[in-house]
Amino acid sequence: MAEKKLTSYPKEKINILFLENISDVAISRFSEAGYVNVKKLTGAVSNDELIKAIKDVHILGIRSKTQITREVLDAAKKLQAIGCFCIGVNQVDLNAATENGVVVFNAPYSNTRSVAELVIGASILLVRKIIDKNKAAHEGGWLKDASGSHELRGKTIGIIGYGNIGSQVSVLAEALGMKVLFYDAETKLPLGNAHDSKTLKELLKNSDIVTLHVPEIKSTENLINKNNLAHFRKGAILINYARGTVVDIPALRKAILSGQIGGAAIDVFPVEPEKNGDRFESELQGLPNVLLTPHIGGSTQEAQSNIGVDVSNKLFNYLEKGISTGSHTLPALALPPQEGTHRILHIHKNVPGVLSQVNTLLGQNNINIVGQYLKTNDDIGYVVLDVEKVLSKNAMELLKGIKETIKVRMLY
Missing domain, CATH: 3.30.70.260 (ACT domain)
Known part of the structure; x- marks a missing residue:
């Protein structure tokens, strides 16, 4: 709970706008801390709508869909801080935020467990070919067959990106008896018995399951493309719970249809619907042993609650103490109060x-x-x-x- 300190600007005059159905935990924490002007919208809004809405806003809370452009930031004359209630901040023009003196916080660790568990769950579904058997059962079919169905134990999982989520997947996978390989652009200390692959090609050739946990940057765009798909073990599984631009979807479709890739779990896409109810289309729809989910890797009640607490605390610390630790724009400062x-x-x-x-x-x-x-x-x-x-x-x-x-x- 944030301390109820007086600020030079009365809390009842601080306007807070939360978009994209941010967890009620965050709403409650702000209300309990004395911030009464909190407005919550369930979805994302367009650039033009946000420019109009943000004019008198001091604190803005978003998730991954809302795009904070330079035009939005230039219109936000009163904006002090943006809380990204999610892992990434690539939806915010950080250069423009920096130039406008707007602090940007996020919650890079709060949904780590949720994503890691789902990767393991998807791995089990795919190596057992549960996706197709489930579909058949719903349609009245009965595919009681062990052909092509395997245990995870003894299989090798290749983790591309050994950060907070990738390393957590490593721990869970090893607990299930899997062998763990990982590849990261930076030198990372292996956990347990995980082995550091020297090249991406080495990891792809030796993995039964490949899971992606890399950021959306220029060097990761179409990282899994036609050439790299050719290096996978025949029939290997691909899991992408990272970013939609990391996988070349048309190339993946061809690899699945040819049998080079034996199945896939994809949670993120190059183009995604703006809100629930909008039509979703993908070239991977209808393919065998393919699990498609609507960007819900970190969407658990526990993760959203943790994110709500984490980002709210960072916003409180900046609003009431000037602490900028965790900011992507201002330099990090943490300082004690001075009496009088x-x-x-x-x-x-x-x-x-x-x-x-x-x-x-x-x-x-x-x-x-x-x-x-x-x-x-x-x-x-x-x-x-x-x-x-x-x-x-x-x-x-x-x-x-x-x-x-x-x-x-x-x-x-």
């Missing part, structure tokens, strides 16, 4: 001389700095100033006048 002071947050372009200007201006106006904290990245400088309460309003105006200033806020 006003705290001022100053976000500025990272160019030489700004801190000197801050100190000179305040010194010339007899404003005593009790505490000062500075952190920079390539583009942005973030200064937290604790000043004596006398003349603090004057300090705000002086800081706003510095040419490189992006945003100034009196915290308390």
Whole structure:
């Protein structure tokens, strides 16, 4: 629970907009903390709709569908922070957010277990060919046959991307008696008896099941393409619970129809419907031993609750204490409170001389700095100033006048 501290801007005047049916846990935490102007919408909204809606919003909460463009951020004059209640932040124009002094938080670890469990579950369904047997049973058929049906025990799972989710899959798979290979662009310490494959080709050639857990970046676009599909063991299983752009879907379709790939579980797609009820189409529909799910890898009640708590806490810490730990835009600062002071947050372009200007201006106006904290990245400088309460309003105006200033806020 966030501390109910007073801020210079009354909590009842802080406008919060949550989109995409964010967990009620987050809504409750904000309400309990004294933030009463919380509006929740069940779906994503268009770019034009968001530009109109965001004008007076201070805190925005989204999931993975809403696209936060430069146009949206430029229109959000009062916006202090964006909470991405999901793993990624690729739906936000981070450069534009940085330039506008908007903090962006997410929850990179909160649904790790949910995704990892589903990967194991999908693996069992696919190696047993349950997908086709289930379909036949619903249609009145009876496919009681052990042909092509296998146990996971003793099989090799190849994990591409050995981060938070990939390593958790590794632990669960080994507990089921599987051999574990992994490949990552960075050197990672193996867990248990997992083995680090030196090349992607080596992993593909030696895996019965290949599961993807990589980010959506240029180097991972169509990572699983026609050429790499040819390196899979014949009849191997492919699982993608990462990003839709990582797999070349037309190439995968051909590999499944030819028998090169024995089955697939795909949860993410290059193009996805904007909301429930919209029509979904994929070239993988109707293929044998293929499990298609609507981007629900991390969609469990437990994961959504954890995400709600995690992102809410980060937003509280920034709103009420100026703590930016976990931000993708501002440099990370975590700092203790100073008794008997006003705290001022100053976000500025990272160019030489700004801190000197801050100190000179305040010194010339007899404003005593009790505490000062500075952190920079390539583009942005973030200064937290604790000043004596006398003349603090004057300090705000002086800081706003510095040419490189992006945003100034009196915290308390």
